[in-house]
Amino acid sequence: MIVKVCGMRDADNIRQVAQLGIHMMGFIFYQKSPRCVSRPVSRCEADAGVERIGVFVNDSVMHILQCINDYNLNGVQLHGQEPPEFCRQLKANGVELLLKALSVASVNDLKQCGAYDGIVDYFVFDTKTPDYGGSGKCFDWEVLRHYKGTTPFLLSGGLGMHNTEELLRFQHPRWCGIDLNSCFEVAPGHKDVALLKQYLQTVREIL
Ligand SMILES: O=C(O)c1ccccc1NCC(=O)[C@H](O)[C@H](O)COP(=O)(O)O
Numbered sequence: 258m259i260v261k262v263c264g265m266r267d268a269d270n271i272r273q274v275a276q277l278g279i280h281m282m283g284f285i286f287y288q289k290s291p292r293c294v295s296r297p298v299s300r301c302e303a304d305a306g307v308e309r310i311g312v313f314v315n316d317s318v319m320h321i322l323q324c325i326n327d328y329n330l331n332g333v334q335l336h337g338q339e340p341p342e343f344c345r346q347l348k349a350n351g352v353e354l355l356l357k358a359l360s361v362a363s364v365n366d367l368k369q370c371g372a373y374d375g376i377v378d379y380f381v382f383d384t385k386t387p388d389y390g391g392s393g394k395c396f397d398w399e400v401l402r403h404y405k406g407t408t409p410f411l412l413s414g415g416l417g418m419h420n421t422e423e424l425l426r427f428q429h430p431r432w433c434g435i436d437l438n439s440c441f442e443v444a445p446g447h448k449d450v451a452l453l454k455q456y457l458q459t460v461r462e463i464l
Pocket residue numbers: 263264283285287290291292312314336381383384388389390391392393394413414415416436437438439440
């Protein structure tokens with residue numbers, strides 16, 4: 258199971274969280290987010306084994322490619338209304354690891370999935386919110402029973418200590434990871450390392 262911790266930006270915090278044995282770390286490049294990175298966070302600040310994912314919202318290909326270069330990113334998460342063709346363009350420009358977040362509130366929101374199959378590497382199924390992400394709120398995971406696509410997905414949106422029991426019960430053949438963010442924060446962009454550690458211990462049977 259892939260563990261992604263999103264919304265990182267403080268060097269010491271990045272180092273500590275990387276040592277928890279997680280697989281992906283998300284850096285937000287969306288100016289309106291309280292977690293938006295404010296300066297280049299260099300590779301040496303994170304463990305080499307952690308994939309560095311830039312999270313973008315309706316940004317341009319050129320800016321995304323520039324950030325990949327400036328911030329040593331290994332992958333990109335698109336968290337806006339980016340169409341499949343936009344994802345194809347990023348792939349054509351050498352983006353190896355591409356995650357497409359889809360805001361989910363009802364079964365209707367899953368209809369678009371098929372158009373991304375074979376283009377993106379993972380979906381991130383997140384809670385629908387006007388701010389795009391980082392809401393700390395869960396959506397109804399029952400909706401995902403209707404997801405019959407081939408692209409594997411990370412479950413996202415309000416995951417925290419309060420819903421570990423539901424998480425341990427959750428099952429889906431394409432489920433491959435969890436995305437953790439605001440429920441582990443002491444301040445926007447700063448994670449509670451002890452709480453994350455406790456959480457990963459609590460859900461260890463699915464990891
Ligand atoms: O976290 C943000 O502030 C954010 C803002 C705009 C777009 C995406 C954002 N986060 C992306 C993520 O992958 C989050 O982990 C995801 O939305 C879940 O967040 P949370 O509900 O706080 O667990």
